[in-house]
Each structure stands twice: as structure tokens, then as C-alpha cells.
Amino acid sequence: MYELIAQYPFLAALVALVGMGLCFGALLGFAAEKFKTEGNPISEQINAILPQTQCGQCGYPGCRPYSDAIASGDAAINRCPPGGEATIAQLAILLDVEAIPLDEEHGEEEQAAIVAYIREDECIGCTKCILACPVDAILGAAKQMHTVIVSECTGCDLCVEPCPVDCIDLLSEETTVQSWHWDLPPPTIIATDRESSLADEEKAA
Amino acid sequence: MRKVWDFHGGIHPAENKYQSLHTPIRQAGIPAQLTYPLSQHIGAPAKPIVEVGQQVLKGEMIARADGFVSVPVHASTSGTIVAIEERMVAHPSGLPAPCIVLESDGRDQWVELRGIDDYHQLDKPALLEIIRQAGIAGMGGAGFPAAVKLGVNPQAGKIETLVINGTECEPYITADDILMRERADEIIGGTRILQHLVEPTETLLGIEDNKPEAIAALLAAAQGTDVEIVVIPTKYPSGGERQLIEILSGKQVPSGGLPANIGVVCLNIGTALAIYRAVTHGEPLISRITTVTGEALEQPQNFEVLLGSPMRFLLDQAGFQAERSTRLVMGGPMMGFTVMDDEAPIVNTTNCLLAPTETELPPPSPTQACIRCGLCADACPASLLPQQLYWFAVGKEYEKLENHKLFDCIECGACSFVCPSSIPLVQYYRASKAEVLQARKDLAKSDHARLRYEARDERLERESLEKEAKRKARKEAAEERARQAAAAGNEAEADPIQAAIDRARAKKAAAQQAASDQPPTGETPPADAAQLAIAKAMAARATNSGQSPLEKAEAKLKRLRERLANSETKLQQSQAADADDTIINALQSALEKLRPKLAEAERELASLQEQNEA
Numbered sequence: 070m071y072e073l074i075a076q077y078p079f080l081a082a083l084v085a086l087v088g089m090g091l092c093f094g095a096l097l098g099f100a101a102e103k104f105k106t107e108g109n110p111i112s113e114q115i116n117a118i119l120p121q122t123q124c125g126q127c128g129y130p131g132c133r134p135y136s137d138a139i140a141s142g143d144a145a146i147n148r149c150p151p152g153g154e155a156t157i158a159q160l161a162i163l164l165d166v167e168a169i170p171l172d173e174e175h176g177e178e179e180q181a182a183i184v185a186y187i188r189e190d191e192c193i194g195c196t197k198c199i200l201a202c203p204v205d206a207i208l209g210a211a212k213q214m215h216t217v218i219v220s221e222c223t224g225c226d227l228c229v230e231p232c233p234v235d236c237i238d239l240l241s242e243e244t245t246v247q248s249w250h251w252d253l254p255p256p257t258i259i260a261t262d263r264e265s266s267l268a269d270e271e272k273a274a
Numbered sequence: 275m276r277k278v279w280d281f282h283g284g285i286h287p288a289e290n291k292y293q294s295l296h297t298p299i300r301q302a303g304i305p306a307q308l309t310y311p312l313s314q315h316i317g318a319p320a321k322p323i324v325e326v327g328q329q330v331l332k333g334e335m336i337a338r339a340d341g342f343v344s345v346p347v348h349a350s351t352s353g354t355i356v357a358i359e360e361r362m363v364a365h366p367s368g369l370p371a372p373c374i375v376l377e378s379d380g381r382d383q384w385v386e387l388r389g390i391d392d393y394h395q396l397d398k399p400a401l402l403e404i405i406r407q408a409g410i411a412g413m414g415g416a417g418f419p420a421a422v423k424l425g426v427n428p429q430a431g432k433i434e435t436l437v438i439n440g441t442e443c444e445p446y447i448t449a450d451d452i453l454m455r456e457r458a459d460e461i462i463g464g465t466r467i468l469q470h471l472v473e474p475t476e477t478l479l480g481i482e483d484n485k486p487e488a489i490a491a492l493l494a495a496a497q498g499t500d501v502e503i504v505v506i507p508t509k510y511p512s513g514g515e516r517q518l519i520e521i522l523s524g525k526q527v528p529s530g531g532l533p534a535n536i537g538v539v540c541l542n543i544g545t546a547l548a549i550y551r552a553v554t555h556g557e558p559l560i561s562r563i564t565t566v567t568g569e570a571l572e573q574p575q576n577f578e579v580l581l582g583s584p585m586r587f588l589l590d591q592a593g594f595q596a597e598r599s600t601r602l603v604m605g606g607p608m609m610g611f612t613v614m615d616d617e618a619p620i621v622n623t624t625n626c627l628l629a630p631t632e633t634e635l636p637p638p639s640p641t642q643a644c645i646r647c648g649l650c651a652d653a654c655p656a657s658l659l660p661q662q663l664y665w666f667a668v669g670k671e672y673e674k675l676e677n678h679k680l681f682d683c684i685e686c687g688a689c690s691f692v693c694p695s696s697i698p699l700v701q702y703y704r705a706s707k708a709e710v711l712q713a714r715k716d717l718a719k720s721d722h723a724r725l726r727y728e729a730r731d732e733r734l735e736r737e738s739l740e741k742e743a744k745r746k747a748r749k750e751a752a753e754e755r756a757r758q759a760a761a762a763g764n765e766a767e768a769d770p771i772q773a774a775i776d777r778a779r780a781k782k783a784a785a786q787q788a789a790s791d792q793p794p795t796g797e798t799p800p801a802d803a804a805q806l807a808i809a810k811a812m813a814a815r816a817t818n819s820g821q822s823p824l825e826k827a828e829a830k831l832k833r834l835r836e837r838l839a840n841s842e843t844k845l846q847q848s849q850a851a852d853a854d855d856t857i858i859n860a861l862q863s864a865l866e867k868l869r870p871k872l873a874e875a876e877r878e879l880a881s882l883q884e885q886n887e888a
Contacts, residue, residue, distance in 0.1 A: 121720035204726040249367035250708030
């Protein structure tokens with residue numbers, strides 16, 4: 070054996086390398102099949118950040134399709150108005166890209182959470198809003214009054230457009246004693262800046 | 275003498291307790307109107323069980339607990355419910371909240387009370403139920419429902435130590451002090467009920483050494499019991515639950531955990547007293563001791579006040595001088611908040627009403643920049659880094675705030691107190707806590723929405739698949755029938771259209787046969803209605819062919835008029851006969867359709883006539 074290798078060193082090296090290559094190739098191929106990842110893990114992570122309003126303002130039929138589009142590089146990260154700047158910042162960190170301002174073309178960021186309400190005595194029971202709701206948050210049947218399950222509504226406003234009698238309002242939730250919370254104190258201004266800010270205020274006045 | 279430990283940090287603000295301790299507890303009496311907020315504590319608001327106009331007696335339940343972490347509300351005097359609506363409450367937001375409003379009748383008539391002579395006879399769930407039904411929520415500060423605290427989950431392990439909190443460390447407040455002086459027996463009685471309920475190995479009542487009279491009263495009352503009165507050095511905030519537990523046991527409650535995790539349960543002396551009265555006398559929690567103090571009052575003192583009384587009612591009795599007062603604070607100067615409206619009611623956490631003058635509690639001086647002196651970190655009783663938390667709060671770095679244990683902050687205000695730049699640190703922490711909680715809530719909501727969206731997608735897909743499968747099944751069934759028919763050799767049945775055509779042909783042939791069989795009498799045979807109609811139509815066409823367009827139009831108009839008249843009589847008949855609505859509707863719609871047709875025909879005729887004349 071040793072003599073054979075000594076006699077044909079080039080051939081021996083070739084056989085050894087090709088043999089190793091085949092072994093490792095087989096191993097890798099097996100591992101790729103055995104430990105295959107289901108779905109797209111990046112898209113999953115993006116979808117977890119998106120606000121799940123399912124409003125379609127991004128131009129995709131829901132948050133999942135938009136996250137797929139971001140993952141495949143087809144869509145920019147700034148097309149989600151309900152998520153706003155906070156979502157863009159999180160996406161930028163996740164994907165390690167620059168945070169860009171919200172694309173106004175797809176809508177403006179809402180400040181307060183909104184929820185759809187049906188003016189129930191005007192509802193004619195056409196079921197059009199029920200079909201439009203992406204999260205099945207509207208309750209009702211044909212020719213029966215409909216109502217929004219407020220706790221399930223994402224405020225996506227997809228039900229407003231199809232309503233033939235315009236009886237759906239999007240209202241922001243009222244602050245109650247339970248939901249109220251302290252605000253951050255106004256930002257502190259150091260003495261030198263305070264003078265200039267006072268001057269600015271006077272000018273504005 | 276028992277060894278006491280110390281906790282990190284803490285401060286020694288001016289105590290200002292003597293002002294309100296000159297006189298014993300005074301009964302505040304019954305105000306004309308009382309207001310009961312439905313939410314007086316942490317947890318779900320209570321549900322009203324009374325109606326406007328209803329008469330209630332003192333101690334009657336007017337709102338029941340709604341959920342596990344919730345307590346019922348009781349009327350604190352007899353009278354009439356005059357409103358259930360939004361009223362001003364004592365809350366830092368200054369927002370109104372749903373309340374039950376009671377107009378007292380002055381008779382102060384109790385409901386029938388059923389006290390228990392020997393609580394040892396009762397099992398624990400029954401005792402807990404009494405405490406729950408009595409509406410007892412923690413009297414210390416946060417107002418956590420007592421029954422929930424006592425009904426600790428079994429997996430937390432056995433409770434080794436029962437701690438009764440008589441510390442009252444906040445400046446100005448003396449409500450607990452005077453309660454311990456005057457009603458030590460009842461406090462010890464309540465503690466013994468708690469011992470029976472919790473079965474601890476040791477019971478410690480912690481009290482600061484600045485209350486010698488109260489200590490003496492408690493020692494006398496606790497004689498012969500195994501309740502140990504532990505005197506601890508005065509320091510703010512040793513009355514914080516976690517701080518007191520550390521002082522008494524040397525053990526720290528783990529971050530994010532509960533005292534039960536280290537085998538301790540801690541209750542306020544006011545709560546112990548309320549439990550005593552609930553169990554032995556059957557009285558629900560309808561009154562409390564409130565310190566009314568501050569330099570804007572002529573006689574600062576402690577009142578026993580019915581819950582629901584307006585704050586104004588107490589202030590007037592203490593000689594309130596509105597012109598000297600700058601603001602009204604509920605709670606002490608450290609943790610209290612400014613009340614917007616002095617008509618707001620006293621609730622079970624109102625331990626103090628502070629009406630300071632401007633010199634006494636000056637408005638905070640303007641905030642300056644943080645100089646990183648680190649005094650706040652020295653003062654923090656929770657061993658946090660207030661300065662670091664402040665920077666993260668300003669930068670809205672919520673993840674870092676959580677990593678730096680923002681939620682262990684007890685909002686005692688020690689850091690703000692020592693801050694040389696007078697930065698309102700606690701407000702930063704409160705706002706940041708709310709933001710973090712909101713973000714958590716949003717995340718939970720978006721997860722929930724995603725699940726619903728996915729479920730809906732799945733459902734839509736399933737429905738369309740089912741539809742497709744049904745269509746396919748129908749098609750296959752039809753093909754199968756056709757094949758079977760073909761196999762049976764019946765060609766006609768194999769093709770239904772062909773079969774129908776054949777049937778029609780056969781019929782026609784038979785009719786012709788019949789017609790030719792009968793002698794021509796000039797009358798069409800009545801046997802076949804179709805044949806009759808065909809014959810009529812052919813006759814009409816024959817006459818029509820000879821007519822001018824004008825004549826045709828006239829004939830059409832005439833026919834239409836006849837039909838209209840016909841329909842009208844039919845309608846009248848069916849209306850007279852009280853026929854089915856659908857029939858009447860159908861007739862009416864037929865009439866409606868006929869009328870425009872008639873008008874059209876008339877127009878046509880007129881135009882034709884014009885043409886003719888021309």
C-alpha cells in the first residue's frame with residue numbers, strides 16, 4: 070500500500086482528495102435534506118414586527134405578503150403607516166439597513182389607536198363589511214344588524230369603503246382613568262438655549 | 275430584642291407629623307351626598323347592582339366584584355341612589371370616572387349585620403369569602419384586594435412570615451399612627467384572624483420608632499399573643515412592602531416576584547382592622563381614618579370618615595383657608611398627587627389630604643441638567659440606577675429600561691428628593707413604565723390579530739376547496755348517471771335534450787292526427803289549449819298582415835287597455851278576498867309595469883296619426 074502511494078504520489082493525492090470530497094458532499098447533502106428549514110425565517114421575523122392591522126396600505130393584501138416582499142427584497146421597509154416610525158426603526162435594526170422616513174404615498178401615521186364602530190340603527194345588513202374585514206371582527210348576518218367586536222378590531226378601515234350606507238366610523242379610543250398614564254416631563258433646556266427658545270416663542274407670537 | 279436589617283438607600287425628610295396629632299380621631303359625620311367610584315383599586319371595576327332612585331341601607335352592597343382581582347362597593351350610609359354617572363374622582367389625570375352617587379337620609383340605618391363569634395370554626399375559603407365580600411382592598415397605598423393577596427397560590431409555597439405594616443414612613447401622615455394608638459386591640463384582633471388564615475410560623479408587626487405612644491398601645495394589646503411588635507429605625511421609605519420585608523427578615527423579594535415567593539405576606543394595619551370588623555361584626559369596609567393636614571388648615575387632625583364623602587367636607591371641618599392654599603394633595607408630599615377638584619370623594623386609599631401653603635410645599639424649582647452626581651443611586655431603596663434610567667427614559671430606550679429593572683421602581687420619590695438639579699425623575703419612570711406596558715399590550719394585540727388573520731385565510735381557502743370538491747362531485751355524478759343509462763341501452767335517457775325533443779315531436783304528431791281525424795267544423799278543438807293558442811295567433815297574424823301600422827298600433831293600445839282593466843279588477847278582487855300579500859304585491863307590480871307600456875303605445879299611436887295627417 071505504502072509503496073503504491075510512494076510510486077504514484079500524484080494519483081494517490083487525487084484519489085484521496087476526490088474521496089474526501091465525495092464523503093463531505095454526501096454528508097452536506099444529507100444534512101441539507103434532514104435539517105431543512107420550513108418557510109422563510111426572515112419573513113417570519115419581519116412579520117412579527119409588523120403591526121398586523123392587515124390594512125393593505127402597503128400595497129400588499131396583508132402583513133404576511135408584505136413581510137414576504139420585504140424578505141425577498143421587492144418592497145421597501147417604509148410602507149407601513151400603522152406601524153409608523155417605530156416599526157421602520159425595528160425593521161432597520163433587524164435587516165441591518167438604514168432607517169428611512171415613512172413613504173407618505175401609502176398613508177400617514179395615526180397617532181392614537183383607532184377602532185371601527187357601526188352606527189347600528191343605520192346598518193341595512195348587507196354583509197359587505199363582514200366580507201371585507203381581514204380579522205373577522207364584524208358580527209352579523211344578511212338583513213340583520215352588524216356590529217364590530219371592538220376588542221378584535223385592528224382599525225384597518227377596510228370595512229369603511231364597501232359600506233353602501235356609510236354607517237361605519239373610525240373613532241380613536243377615549244382616555245379613561247384606567248387607560249390614562251403619565252407623560253414624560255417636557256424636555257429640559259439648558260440656560261443658554263432657553264434664551265434663544267424664548268426669543269423664538271416671542272417671534273412666533 | 276429581634277435583629278433588624280437595613281435596606282439600601284432611603285432618605286430622612288422632615289416628618290411634620292406632630293401637627294395632626296394634637297386631638298384624637300374625630301368622627302366626620304354624614305355628608306349630604308356621597309360618591310362611590312366603581313374602580314377604587316387595582317383590578318377590574320365593580321358592576322353596579324342598584325338603580326337610580328333605589329333606597330339603600332348603610333353597609334348594603336351597591337356594586338359587586340367583577341372578576342377575580344376586584345372588590346365590591348358598599349353604601350357607607352343609608353339613603354337614595356340619585357345617579358350612576360361619571361363624576362370627578364381623586365386621580366392624577368383629573369378625568370371623571372363612573373361613580374354611584376348616594377344622597378344620605380341622615381338616619382344612618384344599618385343593614386342587618388351578621389358577625390362571627392368564633393372565626394376558628396370557619397374554614398379558610400369561607401373566611402376569604404367574608405373578606406372579599408366586605409370589599410376590603412389594601413389600605414396602605416396601591417389598594418390591592420386583600421382577599422387576592424391572602425388567597426395566595428399554593429405553588430408559591432408555605433407562608434412563613436406574616437408581616438403587618440405599621441410603619442407609616444411618609445411625612446405628614448398620621449392616620450395609621452393614631453389608629454394604632456386608639457384601636458390597638460382591634461388591630462391585634464385582625465392580626466390574629468390573619469394568623470388563623472395564613473398559619474405563619476412568625477407574625478411581625480413593624481413600626482417605626484417615631485411613634486412611641488402607638489408602640490406602647492400595641493405592646494399592651496399584643497400581650498399574651500404571639501404577635502411580635504418590632505420597632506425599626508425611622509427612615510423613608512421603610513413602609514414600602516419590599517423594604518419592610520427586608521428590614522424585618524433580611525430577605526429581598528426577587529425582582530418581578532411577589533413577597534409570597536420568599537414565604538412572606540404583608541398587610542397594612544388598616545387592612546387588619548378592616549378584616550377584624552368584617553369578620554367579628556360583619557361590617558363591610560365603609561370608613562377609614564384620613565389625616566387632614568397642612569398649613570392652610572386651622573385645625574389639622576385625623577378624621578374617621580365615611581368612604582365616598584367629598585374631600586371638601588373634611589377640609590371645611592378642619593378649617594380650610596382657601597386663600598392660603600396653593601393646591602390640594604391626596605397622599606403625602608412624597609408619593610401623593612395633586613387633586614384637581616375638592617369635590618372628589620374619599621376612597622379606601624385616601625390616607626391623607628394635604629393642603630399646604632406655598633412656603634410649605636413650594637412648586638418644584640426649574641429642572642436643570644443632570645450633573646451625574648450619583649446621589650439618586652445612593653438614595654434608591656430598590657438598589658436601582660436612577661440616573662441611568664433617566665437617560666434611557668429620555669432616549670426612549672425601552673429595552674434597556676427593562677434590563678435595568680425599571681419595573682422594580684416603587685416610585686417612592688427618594689431620587690427626586692435628593693436630586694440637586696430637581697429633575698422630576700419619578701415622572702420619567704412612570705411615563706416609561708406606561709410606554710413599556712403599552713408596547714407589550716400592542717404586541718399581544720398584534721399577535722392576536724395575526725392569528726385571526728391566518729385563521730380567516732385558512733377558512734377562505736378551505737371553503738373554496740370545498741366548493742370546488744362539491745362541483746366536481748356533482749359533475750361526476752351526472753356523468754355516472756349518463757353512463758349507467760347508456761349501459762342500460764336506453765338511448766333516449768342517455769341524452770335528456772334529445773329525449774325532450776322526441777317527446778315534443780310525438781305529442782305534435784298525435785295532435786295533428788287528432789285534428790285530421792275530426793271533421794272541420796270551423797271551430798278549433800278545445801282539447802288542446804296549445805293548439806288553440808297557435809291557431810289564434812295565426813289568425814291574428816293573418817288579419818294583421820292586411821292592417822296598416824296605424825291600425826296595428828290602435829289594436830295594440832286596445833289590447834293593453836284591456837289587460838290593464840283586467841289586472842285592476844283582479845287586484846281589487848284579491849284585495850277584497852284578503853289574499854296573500856305576495857299575490858297582491860305581484861299584481862301591483864304587474865300593474866306598474868303595464869302603465870308605462872300603455873303610455874308608450876299611446877305615444878306611438880299619436881306619432882303615427884301625425885304622420886298619416888302629414
